[in-house]
Amino acid sequence: MRRALTSTLLSLFFVFGAVTTDRAQQPAPPPPAQEPAPTNESNQTRIIQTVNLVDVLFTVLNRRNKLVPDLEKDDFKISDDKIPQAIRYFSKQTDLPLRIGLLLDTSNSIRDRLKFEQDAATSFLFSVLRRNKDQSFVMTFDDEPTVLQGFTDDAGRLRDEIVKTRAGGGTAVYDAIYRACEKELSHPPRPPGDQPDVVRRVMIVISDGDDNLSTHTRAEAIEMAQRYSVVIYTISTSTQWIQLSQTNPDKLADRKTHLTEGDKILADLAEETGGRAFFPYHVDDLDQSFQDIGDELRNQYSIAYIPTNATLDGKYHRIRIETPDHKGYQVRARRGYYAKANAAPGHNPSEDTPAPTGAPSPSGHQ
Secondary structure, X not given: OHHHHHHHHHHHHHHHHHHHHHHHHXXXXXXXXXXXXXXXXXXXOOOOOOOOOEEEEEEEEOOOOOEOOOOOHHHOEEEEOOEEEOOOEEEEEEOOOEEEEEEEEOOHHHHHHHHHXXXXXXXXXXXXXXXXXXXXXEEEEOOOEEEEEEEEOOHHHHHHHHOOOOOOOOOOHHHHHHHHHHHHHOOOOOOOXXXXXXXXXXXXXXXXXXXXXXXXOHHHHHHHHHHOOOEEEEEEOOOOOOOHHHOOHHHHHHOOOOOOHHHHHHHHHHHHHOOOEEOOOOHHHHHHHHHHHHXXXXXXXXXEEOOOOOOOOOOEEEEEEEOOOOOOOEEEXXXXXXXXXXXXXXXXXHHOOOOOOOOOOOOOOO
């Protein structure tokens, strides 16, 4: 009887264990279906679209080379590689803070004109730089570029560094332009307060233009300036184009000009970026020019458009801005841009200052 009871209990134990093991091997039942969460901005998938917005800053001059500050959006037509474009944004940029890079050639080739260079640089800074609003840095270049004084609004501090310069070595003007744009003018000091980071980036290059040491090419230097909307003004230190019998300042109109190869390079650097080239003999020749530059930089227009014919392939695009209803007006602007993408996964373009012109823009306008 006891054996029969034990046998029965053992049978029940094995049956119960088999059932338990079988249940443990079954997959867990799926959770009950949930209602889809309501869609809103917080849980929708974010779609990021690259926009190749091109922003062009420019000035307009009349037949007498005087500024024309009162034109409107409808007065302008713009084309990209000869294809007309729709103007998406238009504004008048007046009285913007200036961020100026002053680049002085201190190579051996300008030894005889070093004093002229120093006087021209100092004259420019004291005539254009406004205390508590504009800032400038001074860079010299011979074998390599060197920053003598970082950004400051104190023209006296800049002058003190300029007068210490000495000549010697080769000439690396392209490297200096490239470095100044990449390291200094790409992220210049912001204006005080909470106003947007809108400044005018300017470069003044005082040189004979005779480059013989740069590792970067002229095209690379121009491209770097265009990417950061840097306008280059050049002042030639060459006197080879002056007839020795015509150095009397009272007979400026009688001077016969002959631009050297270096002068032509300086002219190209200025024209490609929307600036101007000057070929003075005396520092006094520059006084009015410096004033004109200052007025020009504080009275500019801005046009932005999204090219209909562009792909982000790194190719160069020519820009042309016209005033069809105003014959005789001349537009001074950079000649083009490189359509390169700079956005990468995880990159936040809004942290850039500014988005490189001709590359993706974070907000549609800067």
